[in-house]
Amino acid sequence: MSVQTTEAEWKILEVLWDHAPRTMAVITKTLEPATGWTRHTVITLLKRMQEKGSVDVDESGPVKAYTPKITREEASTSQTKKFLSSVFRGKPSLLINSLVDSGEMSLDEVQELLDLMRNNSKA
Numbered sequence: 001m002s003v004q005t006t007e008a009e010w011k012i013l014e015v016l017w018d019h020a021p022r023t024m025a026v027i028t029k030t031l032e033p034a035t036g037w038t039r040h041t042v043i044t045l046l047k048r049m050q051e052k053g054s055v056d057v058d059e060s061g062p063v064k065a066y067t068p069k070i071t072r073e074e075a076s077t078s079q080t081k082k083f084l085s086s087v088f089r090g091k092p093s094l095l096i097n098s099l100v101d102s103g104e105m106s107l108d109e110v111q112e113l114l115d116l117m118r119n120n121s122k123a
Contacts, residue, residue, distance in 0.1 A: 003052050003053055003054045003069075003070055003074075003075065003078060004052075004078060004079070004082060005049075005052075005054060005075055005078075005079065008035075008045055009045055009048070009049050009052075009054065010075070010079075011031055011034075011035065012027060012031070012042070012045055012046065012049065012055075013049075013054065013055075013068055013070075013072075013075060015027050015030050015031060016055065016066060016067065016068040017068055017071075017072050020066070020067040020068060021058060021065035021066055021067045022065065022066055023063050023064065023065055023066070024039060024042055024043060024046060024063075024064060024066070025039070025063070027042050027046070027066065028042045046066055053069055053070075054068065054069055054070050054075075055067065055068055055069055056068075056069045096110065096113070
């Protein structure tokens with residue numbers, strides 16, 4: 001499933017990936033110290049996420065309970081593809097080159113990546 005998430009939506013998904021289902025009140029209480037978000041902000045984000053298909057809501061109990069409909073891996077893959085497309089013209093090699101040039105990725109890490117790619121191509 002390919003669902004694009006904003007930075008704010010990602011924060012909510014992180015809470016849900018750690019433990020779900022969660023209520024809006026618990027999500028708000030968890031995120032408020034770091035974000036300053038009120039319940040109204042969280043409600044708005046959860047509605048948007050439900051429309052996008054990234055969260056599911058269970059309304060059978062006394063309060064709504066939210067569960068992620070996408071895994072962390074699915075979200076990461078989707079965000080990575082979006083990032084590569086928008087910033088590096090869809091070319092992973094340009095990303096790697098940028099990381100090496102900026103010193104964010106060492107030559108040892110490049111070698112690890114090459115080894116990983118070789119191992120995956122044999123599988």
